[in-house]
Amino acid sequence: MAEAVLEVEALHAGYGPAKVLFGVSLSLRRGEVAALMGRNGAGKSTTLKAIMGLLPPRGGRVRFAGQDITGLPPFRIARLGLGYVPEERRIFTDLTVYENLEVGRRAPAAGRAAWTPERLFTVFPNLAEMRGRRASAMSGGEQQMLTIARTLMGNPEAVLLDEPSEGLAPVIVEQMADAVLRMKEEGIAVLLSEQNLDFAAAVADRAYVIERGEIRFQGAMAALEADEQVREAYLTV
Amino acid sequence: MDFSFVVVQALSGLASASSLFVIASGLTLVFGVTRIVNFAHGSFYMLGAYIAVTVVPWLLEIDRSPWLFFVGVLVSAVAVGILGVVMEVLLLRRIYKVPELFQLLATFGVVLMVQDAVLKIWGPVDITGPRAPGLRHGVEILGQRFPAYELFLIFVGPAVLGLLWLLMHRTRFGILIRAATRDREMVGALGVNQALLFTGTLFLGAFLAGLGGALQIPRVSASAQMDLSIITEVFVVTVIGGMGSVTGAFLAAVLIGQLQAFGVLVFPKITLVLVFLLMAAVLVVKPWGLLGKPEAAAGRAALPEGILNPARFAAVEKGLLALSVTALLALPFFGSAYTMKVATEVLVFALAAFSLNFLVGNGGIVSFGHAAYFGLGAYAAGLLVVKAGVPMEPALVAAPVVAGLFAALFGFFVVRLSGIYLAMLTLAFAQIAYAVCFQWVEFTGGDNGVVGVWPSAWAASRHVYFYVVAVLVVAAILALRHVVYAPFGATLRAARDSEQRADAIGVDVRVHRWLGFTLAGAAAGLAGGLYAFSKGSIDPTMLGIPMSVDFLAMILLGGIQTVMGAVVGAAAFHAIKDVFMPLTDFWRFFLGASIIALVLIFPRGLGGAYAALRRQPGVVRA
Ligand SMILES: Nc1ncnc2c1ncn2[C@@H]1O[C@H](COP(=O)(O)OP(=O)(O)O)[C@@H](O)[C@H]1O
Ligand SMILES: [Mg+2]
Numbered sequence: 001m002a003e004a005v006l007e008v009e010a011l012h013a014g015y016g017p018a019k020v021l022f023g024v025s026l027s028l029r030r031g032e033v034a035a036l037m038g039r040n041g042a043g044k045s046t047t048l049k050a051i052m053g054l055l056p057p058r059g060g061r062v063r064f065a066g067q068d069i070t071g072l073p074p075f076r077i078a079r080l081g082l083g084y085v086p087e088e089r090r091i092f093t094d095l096t097v098y099e100n101l102e103v104g105r106r107a108p109a110a111g112r113a114a115w116t117p118e119r120l121f122t123v124f125p126n127l128a129e130m131r132g133r134r135a136s137a138m139s140g141g142e143q144q145m146l147t148i149a150r151t152l153m154g155n156p157e158a159v160l161l162d163e164p165s166e167g168l169a170p171v172i173v174e175q176m177a178d179a180v181l182r183m184k185e186e187g188i189a190v191l192l193s194e195q196n197l198d199f200a201a202a203v204a205d206r207a208y209v210i211e212r213g214e215i216r217f218q219g220a221m222a223a224l225e226a227d228e229q230v231r232e233a234y235l236t237v
Numbered sequence: 238m239d240f241s242f243v244v245v246q247a248l249s250g251l252a253s254a255s256s257l258f259v260i261a262s263g264l265t266l267v268f269g270v271t272r273i274v275n276f277a278h279g280s281f282y283m284l285g286a287y288i289a290v291t292v293v294p295w296l297l298e299i300d301r302s303p304w305l306f307f308v309g310v311l312v313s314a315v316a317v318g319i320l321g322v323v324m325e326v327l328l329l330r331r332i333y334k335v336p337e338l339f340q341l342l343a344t345f346g347v348v349l350m351v352q353d354a355v356l357k358i359w360g361p362v363d364i365t366g367p368r369a370p371g372l373r374h375g376v377e378i379l380g381q382r383f384p385a386y387e388l389f390l391i392f393v394g395p396a397v398l399g400l401l402w403l404l405m406h407r408t409r410f411g412i413l414i415r416a417a418t419r420d421r422e423m424v425g426a427l428g429v430n431q432a433l434l435f436t437g438t439l440f441l442g443a444f445l446a447g448l449g450g451a452l453q454i455p456r457v458s459a460s461a462q463m464d465l466s467i468i469t470e471v472f473v474v475t476v477i478g479g480m481g482s483v484t485g486a487f488l489a490a491v492l493i494g495q496l497q498a499f500g501v502l503v504f505p506k507i508t509l510v511l512v513f514l515l516m517a518a519v520l521v522v523k524p525w526g527l528l529g530k531p532e533a534a535a536g537r538a539a540l541p542e543g544i545l546n547p548a549r550f551a552a553v554e555k556g557l558l559a560l561s562v563t564a565l566l567a568l569p570f571f572g573s574a575y576t577m578k579v580a581t582e583v584l585v586f587a588l589a590a591f592s593l594n595f596l597v598g599n600g601g602i603v604s605f606g607h608a609a610y611f612g613l614g615a616y617a618a619g620l621l622v623v624k625a626g627v628p629m630e631p632a633l634v635a636a637p638v639v640a641g642l643f644a645a646l647f648g649f650f651v652v653r654l655s656g657i658y659l660a661m662l663t664l665a666f667a668q669i670a671y672a673v674c675f676q677w678v679e680f681t682g683g684d685n686g687v688v689g690v691w692p693s694a695w696a697a698s699r700h701v702y703f704y705v706v707a708v709l710v711v712a713a714i715l716a717l718r719h720v721v722y723a724p725f726g727a728t729l730r731a732a733r734d735s736e737q738r739a740d741a742i743g744v745d746v747r748v749h750r751w752l753g754f755t756l757a758g759a760a761a762g763l764a765g766g767l768y769a770f771s772k773g774s775i776d777p778t779m780l781g782i783p784m785s786v787d788f789l790a791m792i793l794l795g796g797i798q799t800v801m802g803a804v805v806g807a808a809a810f811h812a813i814k815d816v817f818m819p820l821t822d823f824w825r826f827f828l829g830a831s832i833i834a835l836v837l838i839f840p841r842g843l844g845g846a847y848a849a850l851r852r853q854p855g856v857v858r859a
Contacts, residue, residue: 075431079428095419103412
């Protein structure tokens with residue numbers, strides 16, 4: 001079994017008086033794709049934000065690449081090689097595609113090949129044609145691709161991907177799955193949150209299921225697909 | 238008016254526009270990234286001018302070359318840029334997440350501190366700067382002489398605009414600034430150290446202000462009043478252009494430059510009023526300014542915590558209240574005339590502060606120009622007594638009525654806006670009122686104001702007048718307090734909270750806010766009228782920005798989230814000012830430092846501390 005690049009232990013987090021996470025533990029191994037599944041409001045986004053330091057963890061520990069990153073500011077965590085793609089896309093609408101990529105650019109760790117816009121355009125061919133265009137003029141799917149490309153410009157070792165397939169047309173969802181698999185090929189570990197079981201099954205090796213801020217299932221993706229009881233209880237609406 | 242005259246007038250308008258733009262671009266950049274409206278931007282401008290009138294003559298001693306003049310200008314701008322860095326590291330960094338009212342107050346604290354520092358270093362006398370070698374002559378334009386330096390300035394604006402464009406689009410720093418203007422948290426999540434970005438932005442912003450100031454030295458002498466006069470103009474430019482938009486600031490500066498150049502021919506006295514009218518008109522049509530965008534969620538509350546479920550007086554507090562009122566009534570029996578004067582002023586300010594907190598704490602309407610209504614009340618009463626020979630009693634009725642009418646007029650526009658734009662508009666209206674009182678010398682006495690505003694004979698003694706004030710102030714405060722608890726007050730609070738959730742403001746809600754604004758203005762006007770008779774005179778400082786800030790400091794000190802805190806805050810603030818002002822030549826410095834300290838370490842004020850003591854859920858948010 002490959003060593004874990006990201007380890008989350010008994011994470012607690014919330015907003016103001018509202019507690020949302022109650023001791024979430026999970027891990028992500030080097031180069032694997034893991035899915036964090038759960039219904040709307042289960043706590044998926046909150047988990048990813050708390051890992052990234054966008055929401056201060058109220059308890060528990062997060063280790064990344066052997067370092068304790070609990071409570072570090074997001075930019076420090078990003079610099080250690082953990083990328084984050086938010087659910088709401090949050091591209092810089094006033095900037096061109098190229099400029100959006102520039103914001104994400106960081107030098108790679110020693111000995112790794114750097115992502116360049118040109119290399120990214122081989123993964124996201126759509127973006128190539130609109131590199132000089134303002135991001136506000138792009139479709140939702142293109143914007144979603146751009147957020148991922150932007151994060152890859154930081155040459156991360158692992159990426160947190162918040163509901164990549166949400167709200168996308170089926171064709172685009174397929175492209176998205178290809179992109180995730182390409183990231184895996186490049187040796188990037190991906191932790192993605194998902195509600196769409198088909199999408200997760202197409203890309204993920206392992207799965208966690210979260211409900212009301214607690215992990216209710218963990219195991220191989222295939223095991224989740226086979227476990228009707230768990231799916232009924234926590235995934236179908 | 239012949240053609241050549243029009244051309245020259247337009248050119249001089251462009252020269253002013255250039256200067257204005259250089260300064261405004263810095264403010265708008267800083268706002269775009271940090272979401273802080275930096276009052277101290279005017280101080281940076283002033284420092285630029287003062288440093289330049291020191292450095293440039295020194296350089297010209299070495300050699301009277303045009304190059305050294307501009308080296309001196311740049312050196313001054315860089316020095317100011319470094320001061321901007323100091324301000325970011327020491328202060329701004331600590332207040333990025335606090336409500337914008339607190340940010341405005343804290344940066345105004347810096348304004349006060351810089352004013353005293355400048356007086357200490359450069360003395361109270363205005364300093365005339367050297368003229369630029371090589372640009373001292375006039376140029377013939379269509380038979381009219383036009384100063385070469387002004388012509389040069391005309392090119393500076395577009396040049397700075399061009400350079401800023403290159404910086405923003407062709408450098409990584411610029412691209413990061415533009416990205417952070419939209420979503421700074423996301424920029425951080427991509428690994429950018431925001432602290433460095435913000436520090437760099439402050440350097441750039443302060444540099445531009447300093448550059449604007451240093452470039453002014455051949456045109457205007459450096460004086461300690463430069464900061465507040467420029468900051469209002471620059472606020473107007475950035476608000477009209479759209480906060481955060483550099484190109485918008487350029488457009489607005491050109492517009493205002495021309496308006497002033499030609500407005501001065503038509504209405505020589507009220508060019509300032511024209512400018513503010515333009516601003517009000519633009520904001521009504523385009524609430525985000527010409528090229529502005531709706532404020533993106535910036536990760537902090539727009540408003541400070543307001544009053545929640547206002548606590549009614551408990552038995553103990555009723556006792557305290559009775560005790561205070563008894564003390565008030567008894568005071569004249571042993572107080573000296575001076576004590577009575579101070580006590581009278583405390584009461585007056587208590588009402589002014591209470592009326593402001595009615596707006597801020599209860600309505601979420603952060604007025605930065607509440608002194609306007611205080612001052613208008615004072616002027617209404619004072620002018621009626623002195624110019625029309627009306628006795629005190631009807632004049633005291635007129636004070637709240639006139640102030641209320643103006644509050645209704647201005648408030649009609651104000652309540653359509655929210656957040657920082659609302660604050661800027663209230664400030665602008667206050668400056669209109671200030672400008673009229675200041676510039677309309679024949680009617681208002683201008684800078685000196687009017688003296689001889691004395692109470693009627695029966696109330697002439699300080700002790701009797703104190704009773705007059707006490708009765709009216711207590712009655713007005715209790716009446717306003719009653720409104721806070723009435724359904725009307727609850728509606729205002731609901732409107733405030735729905736505004737925080739950025740819901741659309743419905744018409745009915747808008748009417749409530751408008752009435753609330755009018756009511757608060759009238760109450761402040763009553764306070765102003767009472768103040769005029771206590772001082773025996775009126776003058777424009779009664780409606781100036783520093784007075785508005787004093788009121789804000791009072792409610793901050795008292796605790797915005799409490800109903801009665803403002804009264805305590807006014808008393809404490811006035812007492813502190815009265816005790817410390819005579820002790821030191823640097824009272825502004827200490828006042829500024831105290832305001833900053835208040836924001837940083839004591840944002841809930843005295844009332845908040847008391848409410849926490851009382852530990853009653855619902856008084857203070859947990
Ligand atoms: N900004 C917020 N403030 C308060 N509560 C929030 C906020 N964001 C999410 N929540 C609450 O936290 C819970 C988990 O939300 P989230 O992590 O976004 O779920 P998911 O991503 O699984 O749909 C939900 O009950 C949601 O209402
Ligand atoms: Mg989510």
